[in-house]
Amino acid sequence: MPLASILWVDDEIESLQSQKIFLEQKGYDVATLTNGFDAIEYVKNNLVDVVLIDETMPGITGLETLVRIKEINANIPVVLITKNETENLMNEAIGREISDYLIKPVNPNQVLLSLKKIIDNKRLVAETTTTAYQQQFRELFMALNDNPDFNQWMEIYKKLVYWELEMEKSDSPEMREVFQTQKQEANTEFFKFISKHYASWVSPKSSASPIMSHQLFQFKVLPHVEKGIPTFFVLIDNLRFDQWKAIQPIFAESFRILEEETFYSILPTATQYCRNAIFAGLMPVDIEKQFPQLWKNDDDEGGKNNEEETFFRAHLKRLRKDDLKVSYHKILNHQDGQQLVNNIHNLMQNDLNVIVYNFVDMLSHARTEMEVLKELASDEASYRSLTRSWFEHSPLHQALKKVADKPIKVVLATDHGSVRVKTPHKVIGDKQTTTNLRYKHGRNLNFEARDVLAFKDPKEAGLPVPNVNSAYIFAKEDGFLCYPNNYNHYVNYYRNTFQHGGVSLEEMIVPIIKMVSKQ
Structure with a gap:
């Protein structure tokens, strides 16, 4: 099966036979035509991945052919090949949404590179992304286990966001899963870090804290x-x-x-x-x-x-x-x-x-x-x-x-x-307990200590005391706090929604x- 179907349109196509053979040897299927009218009909009736068009042809020009082809299928990539290097022509060609622009005389490798950029770009980017993340994975792992301070945590999170965006280019579910696991580990460690340092940051006597x-x-x-x-x-x-x-x-x-x-x-x-x-x-x-x-x-x-x-x-x-x-x-x-x-x-x-x-x-x-x-x-x-x-x-x-x-x-x-919440945690409270999913405050809160960051004295967290004996709890990582009443209903309703109020990098x-x- 060919890598892609190419249509090459040039009134001097006979002189380009060696280039046609070169591309075919590289795995491409190449059809050739000598004028724009035939090219338009060909595109109507055949599956074409990329069109190479000479700008100067008898009948209708390459740019005119380009317009007519885009009317048939706006998504077909078109490469314009021309002797004319004038700025006006380049601007017009770019305005017509060409995918590439080659100046004659073109050599086979130029054409091959252009095709690779257009056809193989997504695959090549995905492969490069996966390889680069594999190399970076160990560095991120070491950074997470090297007792990072608040500045280093900001840098770690920026790197995680960078790789999350890069992973959108990857078609490897396995690598995406590896990344999500690493991000989850980062949030686990971040929760421990915040639990240890937050009270000292917001203390009036704090000497070393991030900008908050x-x-x-x-x-x-x-x-x-x-x-x-x-x-x-x-x-x-x-x-x-x-x-x-x-x-x-x-x-x-x-x-x-x-x-x-x-x-x-x-x-x-x-x-x-x-x-x-x-x-x-x-x-x-x-x-x-x-x-x-x-x-x-x-x-x-x-x-x-x-x-x-x-x-x-x-x-x-x-x-x-x-x-x-x-x-x-x-x-x-x-x-x-x-x-x-x-x-x-x-x-x-x-x-x-x-x-x-x-x-x-x-x-x-x-x-x-x-x-x-x-x-x-x-x-x-x-x-x-x-x-x-x-x-x-x-x-x-x-x-x-x-x-x-x-x-x-x-x-x-x-x-x-x-943060997108996934993990429910049960909390029991009286009627005065707040309804928020990522944090709660109340007088008689009952919860699993491992699931939350708790402040029995709100003033330690720089917070007012709403009622006598009020405590605050904050959900960690991707957790959300639910009451036992109608528990399954609320868990299913709120799972995978974006919530805020708790402790996570996001x-x-x-x-x-x-x-x-x-x-």
Whole structure:
């Protein structure tokens, strides 16, 4: 069976017989024709993998033939071969979506290389990816077992994300399985690491800790703000590092990416804790102390993130940055997004513009029906694809594109990530116990100690004490917390959904990206 079926169209095809024989010896089936009209008919009636077309032919030109062939089958790769090296012709050919461009005289190896790039590209990339990961596997294994510190954990997670994205190119289920096992081992070790160090990180006496949610603005955003150059701080709710990598190419079309860093989300990795901490510049226990009327615990009525702007302006005042001209916008629905698009030019007069974009709520259409999301985002790859599709067509993208030709800075971040949950753990609690799947707090929690990170005193984790004797527990790795009542129903309902609030690489190590407009 031939490697592929090639159609070569050239009015001087007789002079190319030696090249035809060379390709046939390499395993390709090569049909030859002398004009565009015959080529169009041939493509209508035959299976063709690649078309090689001479640009200058009597009758209709190669470019005209290309257009007609693409009308029959838009997916057929076409290689244009020409003596003409003018820029206009090259631009037009590329605009017509050619797969390659060769300048006459061509030698057999040039044609062979072009065919390999087009036909064998996916297979060659998959083979290379698998081989490269096999070489990297041992390095990652050694890094995991070498007692990594918080900086090294960020690097390990970035490498895991890199290989997860690369594995999408591999057609080896075995290697994907090996990778998933290694990622699982990494999360197991990461949970042990967080269990050991988290309390010391959030302690007021801490001397060595990573940048966390409550320190993000002071150390990673404000240093980039300067008067006269508008800075847009864009916080996309619930954006994992791999989701950032999915939308990075879209940002790169309009912006120059200067720094691609990560920071640690506080616990619980849930919006009402992390996002309030980011804007207040305080741990939740301190927000409650300073704003006792505004802080709301899980079991309090009302919105838990309604006071972010108040917290933020107080934060700026504390840092003596309240002379900055600042705007704050929270996008909760498509209408808010369209208003942002229409208003974006007016924000250019400010020093700092904060845009909070509730991606998760909009993605799920205000939490319509989880079954829909489970279909659309059944695994990490489809979740990334959905994120890219959402962002590409979002008002946020439209708005940023409108000012991308102006001298601006963009700092992109998130409040926390999410993890696909698979392993249920039973928890028993009283009526005051919270319903969250990845963390819970209550007075009489009954659980398996090995399944969770527990804080009997919430203040040790920098958290308020909702009720006397309240404790917090956080699910590890891919676990989720279920009550015994209707246990099987809830396990089946929530398994393989994306949740947040607990301890995992995906939830806690999240992106902070600095960009400038290409202008």
